[in-house]
Amino acid sequence: DTGVSQNPRHKITKRGQNVTFRCDPISEHNRLYWYRQTLGQGPEFLTYFQNEAQLEKSRLLSDRFSAERPKGSFSTLEIQRTEQGDSAMYLCASSTPGLGGTGELFFGEGSRLTVL
Amino acid sequence: AQSVTQLGSHVSVSEGALVLLRCNYSSSVPPYLFWYVQYPNQGLQLLLKYTSAATLVKGINGFEAEFKKSETSFHLTKPSAHMSDAAEYFCAVRASGSARQLTFGSGTQLTVLP
Numbered sequence: 001d002t003g004v005s006q007n008p009r010h011k012i013t014k015r016g017q018n019v020t021f022r023c024d025p026i027s028e029h030n031r032l033y034w035y036r037q038t039l040g041q042g043p044e045f046l047t048y049f050q051n052e053a054q055l056e057k058s059r060l061l062s063d064r065f066s067a068e069r070p071k072g073s074f075s076t077l078e079i080q081r082t083e084q085g086d087s088a089m090y091l092c093a094s095s096t097p098g099l100g101g102t103g104e105l106f107f108g109e110g111s112r113l114t115v116l
Numbered sequence: 117a118q119s120v121t122q123l124g125s126h127v128s129v130s131e132g133a134l135v136l137l138r139c140n141y142s143s144s145v146p147p148y149l150f151w152y153v154q155y156p157n158q159g160l161q162l163l164l165k166y167t168s169a170a171t172l173v174k175g176i177n178g179f180e181a182e183f184k185k186s187e188t189s190f191h192l193t194k195p196s197a198h199m200s201d202a203a204e205y206f207c208a209v210r211a212s213g214s215a216r217q218l219t220f221g222s223g224t225q226l227t228v229l230p
Contacts, residue, residue, distance in 0.1 A: 004159070033217055035217075040125070040222075040223070041222055041223070042206050042208075042220035042221050042222045042223050043160070043206070043220045044220075045217040045218075045219070048217055056217070091159060091160070093160075104150065104162055104165055105160075105162075105218055106162075107152075107159035107160040107161070108159050109157075109158050109159040110157075110158075110159050112157075
């Protein structure tokens with residue numbers, strides 16, 4: 001399978017704990033995106049990388065959230081001191097290189113976080 | 117800035133009936149427009165995309181959408197609904213020539229009645 005891979009698929013944690021999600025994009029894609037989706041809503045943009053550079057961050061990404069893509073391949077999204085409001089599906093997507101691209105995003109199946 | 121509005125958070129149709137899911141966009145520059153489908157507990161799958169070529173776009177599973185600049189719309193249709201079409205559908209927009217992210221609508225849950 002050469003699609004976008006995310007793990008873990010499900011994570012249940014207690015409030016105040018730290019969690020980390022991993023995303024492995026499609027290998028030839030140099031752009032990688034993180035989105036958050038809550039029940040009944042569309043995905044909301046969190047951040048995106050071009051290669052290893054984090055080029056944009058949403059205001060939704062508080063200082064408890066940090067994302068990295070150290071070698072321009074896989075990415076991690078860490079949430080520190082989790083709060084119940086962080087409960088959501090965290091989606092990773094990747095896309096093809098080049099500004100001339102049509103911008104189609106390929107999504108992983110998501111990592112669902114439940115904060116108790 | 118770009119945005120999309122999906123009219124109707126829930127749509128129900130009978131099997132075999134026409135499916136019409138509405139999407140209106142706002143964009144200060146020519147947009148690229150997308151429809152994605154999401155089945156329960158899964159990620160999003162691209163149905164079709166408009167990238168300034170033909171205004172009538174055909175996608176997978178018999179879906180199509182028409183870009184109407186005068187109406188700023190990109191409605192999704194399918195002539196005959198199938199039970200397997202039951203899912204959530206999202207419209208999304210991106211500014212052409214931009215490397216930035218897609219902006220999604222809030223989604224429309226499609227129910228297909230037997």
